Amino acid sequence: MLEVKNVDVFYGHLQAIWDVSINVKEKEFLTILGSNGAGKSTLLNTIAGLNRAAAGSIEYKGVKINGLEPYKICAMGLILIPQGRKIFPMMNVLENLQMGAYLPGPRKTVRQNLEKIFATYPVLKDRSGQLAGTLSGGEQQMLAIGRGLMGNPELLMLDEPTLGLSPKLALDMLTSLKKFHEQGMTLVLVSQETMQCLQLAERAYVLENGRVALQGQCSILLADDKVRKAYMGI
């Protein structure tokens, strides 16, 4: 479904990503792991069109998407929930969700999507008139995901959705992702919660210093001594 081939990404003169290739299959739950600065966010931002790939190609559903503007990539059903949420703090919850349905296609399905999102995250319904900037961290993360869902994603990429959440909230968050996957959505999850990600997802890539260091089925990586030592501290 998504095919990233030999991609290099630079920030100014600094190279952040070196010759990275990953692929995501339809209906798959993929996770990308790695320590801080490994290039996980850069990779997702590049796929979503925020960064330019200096070399290599990115294909989504057989169409080359590198170089396309982010909104065009959204329109194809490839949506990123960015790190740091990037919600609109001075707009209320409902308006934030509406913005996620800005494109003509999603604008036709606003009502159904709102119902679905409010069923998954009821707190958003209670707070729909409240300014997004006044929500708690967990609620803001739910809003960011809700906004992404408004755009009818087929492939949803999530960058650190559990960052800054309490363990309990983080677990709830990951559980809700599992539900999306069961409903048929393709997911790419980036997170520091290595253990939980490996248990949730089906397949994983491990990035190290901007390069793919490891890849494979989660069950196999979970059993791997090297992985356990390097990323889980056991």
Place this chain on the structure above:
Amino acid sequence: MLSWYEIAHGLIGGIFVGAAYALLSAGFSLTWGVTRVINLAHAAFALLGSYITLTLLEMAGIDPLVSIVFIVPLLFLLGLGLHYFLIKPTAKRTRDITGASMVLCFGLYIIIENLLVIMFKSDDRVLHSRYSDISLAIGPISVALTSIISLAIAAVSLVIIYFFLNRTYTGKAVRAVWQDREGAMLSGINVEGVTAITYGLSLATAGVAGLCLVLMYSVTPFIGFSWLVFVFLVAIMGGLGSILGVTVGGLIVGLIVSLGSVFIPLAYINLVLFVLLIIVLLIKPSGLFRR
């Protein structure tokens, strides 16, 4: 000796001029907020609206109210042009768009001012329409019909901008781009398109404000600079990002100018305004109406 009559006159005058300044500042505040561009040429585009009104009336006998139909689309297109041909290419080449745009727009301001001098000479110009020289009595105070028309146009325009920003998808997208540009991109908003619309709207409202001002005052090609001073005051006092703030900020500035001229010599009013601005910046740098 001050009379209640003079004070009431000052109050009403302040509302008239304040509403026009509010409308003039709304677009400036929009482009500043959405693109971090400080459009120093904003008042020059308003002046363009004034001269279009004057020219249409003198050359073709077109009613000032009808000239809105010409001003809005023309200035909207100029706004799109400003974005696509000047701001966007500049933004691509610099990291500090705020600084770069100030220099760029200052140059643009001088170009427009000089073009106006070439085309219209530098004399004072007064709009003599069929609304001029008519006064209405509000109690004991007589008010020029042109001032009332100007107030009505400014008020309606501000309400339209408010509804656009708060009730339409495109208007909400303008606010979204303002609050988080990357978040807007990832929501599927065509940020480039929304920015262009913002410039169009900004200059169109500037043009209408120019119409309002020329209904009440005489203009020269050089008056844009003093308008710009007021625009800065209103935008900063009201806080970027709030049409309500701009409206109240405009009224405050208008009232200070108008009431102030009852109490103190006109020459000191700018002093009062800027002392007030410094106080606002010290106490609430985000503006009076920004949370």
